[in-house]
Amino acid sequence: MALPRRGGLFQWMSRHYALTVFVAVFIFPTLLASIYFGLVASDCYVSETQFVVRSAQKSSAEGAAAYLQDIGINRANDDAYAVQDYIISRDAMHAISATIDLRKVWSPAGADFISRYGAGPFNNDNDEMLYRHYKSRVKVEKNLETGITTVRVTAYRASDAHAVAMKIVQLSEAKVNAMNNRARADRLAAARREAASAALQLSQANVALTRYRDSAGLVLPEATAEADVRQKSMLEAERTRIDAELAGMVARAPGNPAIPALRRRLGALNREIAAQSAKLTGNGDALSGKVSGYEQQLVERELTEKLYEAAIKQLDTAIDEANRQQIFIEQITDPNLPDTPVEPRRLRYMFTVALLSFWAFLSIYLLLSGGREHLNMS
Template sequence: MTDQKLNYIGPIPRMLAFERERPAWWRRIPLAALLVVGLPTLLALIYYLLIASPRYVSETQFIVRAAGQSTPSSLGVALQGVGIAPTQTDAFAVHEYITSRDSLTQLSRRYEVAEILGPQGTDAFSRYPRPWEGRSREALYKGFQRFVTVGYDSTTGISTLRVEAFRPRDAQALTESLLSGGEQLVNRMNERSAADTLAQARQSREEARARLSSAQQQLTAFRNREQIIDPATAAAQSLSLIGGLLAEVASLRADRAQVSSEAPNSPQLPVFDSRIRAYENQIAAEREKIAGDAGSLAPKLSIYDDLALAREFAGRELTQATAAVLSAEQEARRQKLYLDRVVSPSLPDEPAEPRRWIAILTVFASSLLAYGIGWLIYAGVREHRQD
C-alpha cells in the first residue's frame, strides 16, 4: 500500500516565509540625521514662519566727489583690479562716520534709538536688546551696527546706505538723519581743509601788511621830523634855483664887463659887484643845503631812499601775499568735497527682512552639509578600524 502525498498549491503563509515587516519610512531615518538636520530645520521653520518679526529697509544712494570730478574711467576701473585704485578715502570716511559712536550720539539727540530698535511686540532675537545683551551704551552701539549697512561700488563710486527698522517711518527717519550727518561731516572736512590751505597764505599776507605799515610809519616819522616831504624833490628844486642864480650871475658879469670896457670909472661897477657877490653868496648857501654838513639834503636823501625802498619791497610782498591768498582760495574751492544724493531715502511699503524661505533653506542646506561631512568622517573611521 502506497502512501499518498498531498501537495498544497497556493500562497505561502506569511508565518512560514519568515518575512519581517518593513518599518515606516520615518523610522528608517537615522537618529543623527534627525538631530543634525531635522531639528535645526524645524527650529528655523518655527522661528522664521511663526516668531520672526518683519523688518522694513530704507535705502539711499549717494556719491562723495570733489568739484569737477567725474566717474572712474575704464582705465581707472582696470587699475582698481590690480590694487592701484584712485583715492576714495573721503567716501570711506563718511562710511566710518555713519556707523560710528559719534553718529549714534548725534542720532540719539533727535530720536529714542533704543525704542526704535526694540519696540514692544517684536521677537527677542531680532530686536535690541537680545536676551544675552545689556542696555549699556556699548551694547546699544553694537545693536545699532546690526541695523545699519553701508556699501561701496568701486566701479561707479556710488555708496549705498541701508537701514532696517520695525516700522517704515522709523527706517526712513534714521536713514535721513544718518545721511544728513554724513553731509555735515563733509562740510566740516571742507572747512578744515580750506582753513589749513588758507591759514599759511593769510598769515604771510598779514605779516607783509604789518611790514608795509611799519615802513609807512617810519617814512611818515622821517617826514615829520625833517619837515620835508621828499628830499629828492627838494634837492631838484634847489638845483634848479642854483642854476637860475648861476645864469643871473653870468648875465651880471657880462653886463659889468661891457660897462667896464666902455666906462672903466662908471659908478655902476660897484653896484654890479655887489649884486654878483649877493648871488654868489645865495648860490653857496643853496649848495650847502644840498650837500655839506649833517643838516644838508644828502644824508636825508640817503635815509629817505632806504625808507622808500623798504616800503616798496613791503608793498611788493603784500601784493604777492594777496595773490597767494587768492590762489589758495581757488585751490580750496577746487578741492571742495560734495555729498550728492543719487537716490533719496525711501519709504518702504512692505518688509524686506527677514527673507524667511531663503533663511530656512540656508539652515537646511548647512545642516545637511554638516551631516554629510560627519557621516563621511564616521564611515572612514569605522572602515579603518575594520581593516
C-alpha cells in the first residue's frame, strides 16, 4: 500500500473505497434531500400567467427579409425579450416593492430556514440579496416556438403569489406603453420638427405679406386695381359719351353755346384719365409696381404653403407607420389564485438528487478505481 498508515478508519476507508464513496456520494446527499424535501421544506404556491407580445407590423426589414415579412399582427420577438428582461430586473423589483413588501412575502413566519429570504448566516438584508432571491422566485420563460411568455411567481401564501403576479402583469403593460411612447416620440420627432418649422415659415410669409400691404398702402391690390380700372373705364365711357354728344352737337348746331362747356369737360376728363392711367401703370408709385411686388409675396407664401403641406403629409405617413409599429400585450391567461401548494415538488426534487448523486457516485468510483489501478494501489 502506497499510502501512509493513518489510523484504522482511513485504512478501512481505503480498502472499502467503493462502499465509502457509495455512502458519501450517493446515500448521504439522497438522505439529506429526502429529509429536507420530505419533512422540512415549506409549501409554496405558484401563480402563473401567460401572454404574448405582439405588434401590428414587424419593424421594417430590407431585402429578402422584407419579402419574408408578413403584414399583419405578428409577435414582437425583440420586444418580448425586452419585457422578459424587464420583469427580471431590479427596476421591476423596486416597482413591485413600492406596493408589496417583498421581504415579508418571501420570509413569512413559519417558512423553512433554507428556502426563505434571508436564510443562512452570510445573508445580509439588502436590495442586492433581495434581487437574487427575487430571481429565484419569479421565473419568466419565453417559448421560441409559440412566442408565449410564461411568468411564474412562487410565494408562501397564495394571495401573495397572486398579488405579485398581478403586479407584474400591470408593470409589463406599463413598460410596453412606455416603450411605445418612447419609440413613437423618436419616430415622429423629425417629422414633427419639420412640420413645425414649415408652419413657422408659413406664418412668417403671412407676416411679410401684411407688412408689404401696410407699406404699399393696399389691402387687396387686385381689388384696388380692379376698382381703379373700373373707375378709369367709367371715365372713359363718360368721355366717349361726351365725345359723341360733342360730335353730334357740332354737326347739328355748331353755334350751340354748350359746346365749349362740353369741350372743357372733355379736356378735364382726358386729364383725369391720364392721371388714372399713370396711377395704374407707369413709373414710381404706380399700382402695377405694387401689384407685382404683392404677387411676388403671394408666390412666396404659396411656396411655403406647399412646403407646409408636404411636411404635413410626411408627418401623416410617419404617424401611420408609428401606429403600425405599436406593440401590445395579449394576455392569454390571467394570473391564477392558487389553492394548492405545488412547490416544492418534493418527489421530483428527491429523485433529482438521487439520480444526480448516483451518476456522481459512478463517475467518482470509476475515476478512483482508475487512479488506484494506475498507481498500483489495488
